Amino acid sequence: MKRNFCLLSVLLLSLCLYTNAFAQKKVSILGDSYSTYGGYVSPSVNICWYDAEVGGKNAQNDVRHVEETWWYRLIKENGYQLERNNSFSGATVCCTGYDKNDYSDRAFITRMYNLGCPDVIFIFGGTNDSWAGAPIGEYQYSDWSKEDLYQFRPAFCFLLDSLIKLYPEATIYNITNSELSAEVTSSMAEICRHYNVQNILLHDVEKQSGHPSVAGMKSICEQVASVACK
Template sequence: MSQATAPKISILGDGISTFEGYTPRLGSFYSPSYVSYSGFDSAEGTWWMQAIKKLGGSVLCNNSFSGSYVSYLGHYAAMLPGRIRNLATEEDSPDMILIYTGINDVANDIPLDAFQRDYTDMLQKIHRFHPGAEIWAGTLCMGQAPSSGRPYYIEPEHFQNIDAYNTVIRTCVKAEHAHLVDLAAHGVTYETVNGLHPNKAGMVTFADAWVDLIKQQMP
């Protein structure tokens, strides 16, 4: 990627990538009032804001929604045209789109064939609506059980089939000529507030992993 100016970067994701004020209020897992658990009270603490700054970019749009799926079989699917169109504004289109979504599909056992169909459809719509954007899609990884604070209420057994979904993501990303950010293959894990959503330290770990893996693939 060669940009004379700071690249405009959009995010497509679920609750891990939310923050109230940047994402829909009713769909925001993180907010200033959540600081007692998360350890941060502004979007500056999120992985995506940190990653965008380390990549020398600026935030264009963040269309992330807590509890959302990739597949249309689940809530507020990432493959819906409205969500994908909203990765741009009336004035600007994204230069880069960072995608981290699918963990709710795993937790709720969305059939793998449906997940692959809809992940493919999502990438194809992004190419169609935002033809000038580089697409960077992350594989899914699990966080660590919190050592204190909020109870560990997201149990690991809900995600036992995560490797199969990551295989689908890799297949779709290759087929649709996007860029893979293979967090899972690099063993990325991070501190959490509840076993899944990163806390302040976990956001730093997650951001650094994204930036390292993206920079490795840049010319």
């Protein structure tokens, strides 16, 4: 009996180790329009640019199915599981949006608390900060005031600092879009180096109406996978 119990214990331990080794990694995305798709974002009230009903905004883009998005491709092709996609079209990292409006309701630094319990986090922002001409600010790695977070550099520092503390078990990747302002691109690279967060700098992404086409989505998936899914 004792021998059988020991054998059973060994088998259960082996099964647990095997299950953990092949458990699906849970992926969360903190993004903007590039990562949206109607019916696949959380909270569901987040504004989406891509949608099954009309494809890309007003049918100006050839993405017509969620399976064509960069994140869906990445998750499916690598055996991952979607934990949460908290993406919001038009959102900035900082609290300053288009026409200098207050975007604190949709900013990345506001939504970062709602990512579930991920093993991997992909941040894909900065595009609207660049397009909207948000104030760039100075590099600031602590002691942020509310006013500081209306500027890109302090807000992005605060974002990475907070995500590392909020999700200590998660691996964090930052994705930098192609064709952004030099200030936003270089700032994300510098801040990622400071926090030891892998920065994936995209290149040669085909776009329609400023947003990835089907071919562009495939390219993003491949570029991200080449770094994050080795």
